[in-house]
Each structure stands twice: as structure tokens, then as C-alpha cells.
């Protein structure tokens with residue numbers, strides 16, 4: 001608009017006014033569609049569900065075949081490691097602290113958490129559990145010290161272990177303080193984002209399966225308007241911004257269905273609304289970007305909302321399992337099957 005005014009003042013002929021109006025329309029269209037998913041070259045075919053973005057340059061991913069990748073230049077180049085002794089393990093979640101230090105999580109039989117302090121060359125086992133039924137879903141950290149890992153229910157209660165020293169050691173959370181699960185209620189280990197810490201050992205949790213719920217805290221449970229009733233249905237991911245909560249999921253066996261795939265709350269989960277224009281399919285991960293802007297991804301693409309979830313717009317048809325924003329910085333990365341990694345421009 002500024003450009004148009006400038007040329008009008010100069011009293012150019014109508015052709016120039018039309019031409020500059022046209023240019024200004026193109027510029028406005030470009031701004032509206034500014035968010036673009038740009039593919040990066042990973043050089044591997046592993047499937048990624050773990051993603052941790054430390055800052056605008058340092059990014060770690062983890063996934064199938066014991067694969068862990070690290071980039072220190074915003075994804076331009078990657079160093080790949082197949083974790084020794086874990087070449088067949090799938091690391092479903094990762095939390096990185098800097099370019100050298102990270103932990104990775106393996107779900108079951110046995111469940112493991114490993115830690116590196118040399119950029120991923122050597123890993124040490126900091127947690128191992130071969131209890132029957134043990135299945136870890138996601139790790140989250142409140143800051144550089146305090147973290148939690150959540151697992152599927154054992155004897156009717158979700159499993160939680162905590163760390164106070166950046167993942168160097170873990171201890172089981174007292175049984176008394178564990179969220180109670182309904183029959184057929186569990187978590188999905190699809191993107192490492194169904195638990196989000198909101199303080200030192202305070203957290204919100206999203207569950208799925210036959211019963212899908214939101215836990216604003218360990219001893220409160222809210223029924224959510226997401227698809228549920230089958231093992232493949234329910235919430236896969238939760239994101240939090242102040243009092244706002246966004247939950248995504250659906251049915252991972254119906255990747256294009258928008259049925260019950262999103263809900264959001266402005267009052268920390270007291271009440272939930274559903275979108276007028278939901279994301280374009282089953283969604284496994286959601287992240288808050290800034291103000292009213294949220295991003296979500298799944299097997300059939302990536303969508304963005306600029307109005308706190310009321311309406312979503314598809315920005316890519318490339319499938320991803322997980323989307324994460326830099327803990328310190330603005331960079332946003334995505335990772336998925338077939339070695340796919342990308343960044344949001």
C-alpha cells in the first residue's frame with residue numbers, strides 16, 4: 001500500500017498506478033503465504049519421531065534403526081550416528097541441551113534412556129526398565145535440569161519417572177501422584193509431545209485410545225472432543241501457551257479424515273472448542289509458534305492457524321510426524337518418515 005501511495009503522489013500515468021497496484025497485490029499475497037515448508041537433505045531413510053531444536057542452528061533428530069542426527073548449521077549439513085548396540089532400536093523421542101549433550105528414549109522391551117555428552121558418538125545408559133507392559137511415550141523438560149518421561153498405564157495409572165539433573169539419573173514418581181487411566185486409555189509415542197511440563201514437576205498430559213482425555217494436572221481429567229473409541233484414535237500431542245491449550249490427533253489409520261482431529265481451550269482446559277476449519281487430516285504433533293499462531297503436522301501434511309485454532313490452512317502436503325520450535329530462537333523444524341527433515345521458512 002505504501003508503494004501505491006508514493007506513486008500516486010508522484011502523479012504517474014494510470015498504467016504505472018495499475019502496475020504498482022498489481023505489484024503490491026503480489027507482495028500482499030506473498031506475505032499471506034509466507035510460511036513455507038522447505039525440505040532439507042538428510043541423506044538417510046530412517047523414520048523420525050524425535051526432534052529437539054536447541055536454538056536457530058542446533059537441531060537433533062532420532063528415529064528408527066538406532067539413528068540419531070545432529071546439525072549445528074540450521075539443517076544444512078547433518079552428522080549421523082547409529083547408536084552402538086542399538087542398531088535395531090527406534091528412538092521415539094529426544095531432548096537436546098546443546099550441540100554435545102542430548103538424551104534419547106526407546107519405548108519398550110526394555111525401555112531405555114541413553115545420554116551423550118560428545119555430540120552423539122558415545123551414549124551411556126541412564127535408565128533401563130524391563131518390567132512387563134512398560135512402554136514409554138514421551139520425554140519433556142521444564143528447563144535444563146528438570147525433566148519427566150511418561151509411559152502407558154501400569155495397573156491403571158500412567159507411568160512417570162523424573163530427573164533433576166538434566167537426565168543423568170531418573171527416579172520413579174510416587175504411585176500416589178500418578179494420573180489415573182480409564183480402561184483402554186494410553187498415550188501415543190508418535191511425536192514425543194503428549195506431555196508438556198509447565199513448572200518444576202507440574203505438567204499437562206494428553207491421552208488417547210478407547211478413551212481420550214486432557215490432564216491439566218496429575219489428578220484432574222477432562223474429556224475432550226477428539227475422536228476416541230478405538231486403539232488408533234485420540235490425542236497424539238498437546239501444546240501450551242499461557243492459558244491456551246491445543247490438542248491434536250484423530251485416527252492414525254485414517255490419515256485424511258478431519259473427524260475429531262483438533263480441539264483447543266482458552267481457559268487451561270476447563271472447556272474445549274473445535275475448529276471451524278480443522279487441519280486437513282490426522283495430526284501427530286502440534287506446536288505454538290507466536291501469539292495466535294500454531295502449527296500442526298501429520299501423515300498427509302502441515303497446517304497453520306493464525307487465530308488460535310479457529311481456522312487452519314494447509315501449507316504443505318509432505319507428511320511429517322513431528323514439528324518443534326527452537327527452545328531459544330524462532331526456527332521451526334519438522335521430521336518424519338523416509339528420512340524427511342524440513343524447516344519452516
Ligand SMILES: *[C@@H]1O[C@H](CO)[C@@H](O)[C@H](O)[C@H]1NC(C)=O
Pocket residue numbers: 045046047064065
Ligand atoms: C534399517 O536397517 C535395515 C537393515 O540394516 C535396512 O534393511 C532398512 O532399510 C533400514 N531402514 C531404515 C528406515 O533405515
Ligand SMILES: *[C@@H]1O[C@H](CO)[C@@H](O)[C@H](O)[C@H]1NC(C)=O
Pocket residue numbers: 121122
Ligand atoms: C567415543 O567415540 C569415539 C568415536 O567413535 C571413540 O574413538 C572413543 O573411544 C569413544 N570414547 C569412549 C569414552 O568410549
Ligand SMILES: *[C@@H]1O[C@H](CO)[C@@H](O)[C@H](O)[C@H]1NC(C)=O
Pocket residue numbers: 264265266272273
Ligand atoms: C468457544 O465457543 C464459545 C461458543 O461459541 C465462544 O463463546 C468462545 O469464545 C469460544 N472459545 C474460544 C477459545 O474460541
